Amino acid sequence: MTVIVRDFRPGDAEAVTRVRRAALPFQVTTPPAVLAQVESANPAGKYRLLVAERDGEIIGTAGVGIAYESRTPGLSYANPQVHPDHRGLGAGGLLLRTAEEHLAAEGAESVYAWVLDEPGSRGFAEKRGYRPTRPVHFLRLDLAGRALPELPTTLPPGVELRTAAAYAADPRPLFEADAEVTADEPSDIGAELDDYEDWLADTWHDPLLDLGLTSVVTVDGRVAAFTAAHTDGRTRYLSGMTGTLRAFRGRGLAKLAKTDSLLRARAAGYTDAFTSNDAENGPMLAINRWFGYEICATEVRHVRALG
Template sequence: MADARIRTAEPDDAPAAVALRALVYPYLVRGVASTRQMIAEPPSGEEWVAFVAEVDDRVVGWVSAYRNIRTSEAGFGEVSLLHVHPEQRRRGIGDALLGEALGHLRQVGVRRVRTWALPEALPFARRHGFTPSRELRYSALELRPAPPMPAAPPGVRLLPFAELDPPRVYRAEIATAADEPGDVASDAISYETWQHDVWQNLGLDKAASTVAEVDGELVAFSVVKRDGDRMWSDYTGTLPEHRGRGLARLAKRAALHRAAAGGVRFAYTSNDEANGPMLAINTQLGYQPVAAQWSCLAELT
């Protein structure tokens, strides 16, 4: 068998990258079109790059690396979705991919980096200088039968993204994101970055993504990204001053109903294990845990 070749990812790698991701991480949802878009049009200022490993002209490994421009912490970067085909492991491919990713981050001035590791990959992460920090739970829900559309209480309207102007949705999301549990605060999300990540993402389902409006203000929302009959609850949140009223659960139930009506059969999401309120909502909605990952941090020298 030929040695692995590591190279920069290209847009035409999208189908192979999605197939590999579905094998290693079956609970993650990103389609070919949005993956191609991610490779071809990364956000400005992020210094995003991806590398693939090829064996016999077949993509068997993937990793991406970028500067995190969504936080006010300077010099913070990410190594995302490092994974290798199960048949190609223990051949040094993961080491080579991680080396390329960390080398890129050093070149662009990143000083502290986060990556994610499955529990069985924690020894690999520690060997490369990473320290486990926080546990993330992945959960799944089969939308058969489809959940009923919830009845909104008086004074609350449930609106799909398709009926809204994007600046209103952006303002609601950044108002909820700053205190989300995590290694760094998501407190510096520009409108341009949000547009790229959310509104212009080819996987965004604007008919299913839902907001709760009270007195003309968007106070809670649930974002749906979709690939065929699978969806990812990308983010669900409520403005701090409106929490404790069940509005996030209401918006997410409506989003799940609309997604199911549009043909979605399987819903996936993830939550920090410290995010008790969202974990409780997902449990009430019927989600079941399917996997876990750990965020891991390292200092770059």
Template sequence: MTTASGLVIRETTDADIPAMARIMSEVNPAHQWTPESLAHEISFLQAHPLGLHLAQWIVEEAGEPVATAAVLQFAGMYHQDRYHAEIMVLPAAERHGIGTRLADTVAAHLRGRGAREVLAGAYEHQPHALAFLARRGFTEAMRFYDNVLELTDFDLGQWAGHERVPDGVRVLSYPQLEAELGPDAALHAFHAGFAEAREDVPRTGDATELTLDDFRKRFENPALFPEGLLLAVTDMGEVVAVSELWRADGNATRLNTGLTGTRRAWRRRGLALALKLAAIRVALAAGVTEIWTGNATTNAPMLAINDRLGFRPRPAFVEMKWGGV
């Protein structure tokens, strides 16, 4: 579609992935994408057995990509009538009506799909973006902090004793668990512990069951850092707590935290703190200077652990919702 102002809005092809990754990274520099990581995410969504929906657009001005948008469904919080919408406009192209035109395109697509719930969002220090969503009927549903730990002056010696775990439990990396149990048994044990721990993570909808096939595909992610997958494992080989580190796209000095969580029967025994400290030890050995983690502002137990360790919040991402299922 070519607008009256000469903007071209069209659906994307695989050839647009590098431009999309560049726009997404420039719009949200705290969370970078590479063409490889974006291609992996697109491939995962398109091949998912739930039949997840994905539609993407790119906007060109004088032949140059200046914005991108997407309507998608996530496997982790799936409902057939729930969609997530993203609109990203390069800073230099903002306030020219491009976002409005993309929003109209996205809205028409969602109407055609019969969407009953749409989730979108922006950061709290972007009031114009939040107002943009509010004018379209979105209201705040939840907030998520980026919490950042600077490792330059972190002193693990001050935490002596806090890495201890209960009798009958050891801290292992996933490669160590594989070496002990074998690949198949290790994968099943990791999946069982991870799947239960993630169920209670705050989110704006019910968690979808994490299948073993979905879990296995996580190991194809270009950001995989196997030594940063830290597990609390019983003498019987049961994974009872998890804390994950993943590589950050385009930044060798940073690691991102995935899930940190504990199975219900093992909570309040210090496992989460012990695993976070083990993860920090791994990060320091890798020469990393920052660890980032995301937490819902309602996740008081995890926020308390992170605050105690020295993680400090950045501006929160405000998830906004239209409708409901």
């Protein structure tokens, strides 16, 4: 009946997926994606995937690492998740304590964690010395039943719609676009994407990324906006990132990319679309509400100083 915490093993991928889907039903994950996250982890991130086990059953998990892409040194993250049927047994606390010990040993000065905005989860975090910083909303769209806007019959001069598959031979233009919009995202940690090979391993080769559903808007041949589509290969679709480069903002190009991607996703048989937005990201929240997305959950990032 004792809960133990250990490092992930490849045979755990199915069980970790089950825990994540139960704990965070508004996210999209698969066993291949769990494996790839571990196998492609940058050594600079000191990444560990922990699992909590009770009587041979995996009941919790936590992704833990150094925020090596942040502009600020010493930042780290730990995100424990426990299956709802097994909470209150100490798995979450043991996962978090193991994570903090690992991060402190790797030189982290503070640790950030996502916490569901509900009394039990917030109480868990506050009891362990974590203080809230900023919220993120998760939104859901009924792709099967909701009417979607149609694509315009003609596009403005110089504007084209493509999919990420068109960049299979050379995805660097998408890396450069992703780096620019990521740098502008509201965040406590922030990130600078400056390592192309790392981006290829972590983002481009992510098993969740669907190149045929990832829509790209170009202006005079240059990437201007995009929406990255993550799917579970069955019914669930997630907007991994939607953004417009600075020189092209205010022209409705993010809406165009998202419309194209959602229409493709529905035609491919996906029935549930999810996305997430920082609560202060008014422009993207407005776009998603325009499509009919509704908030289905909120997480609040918390932080605790180590040592």
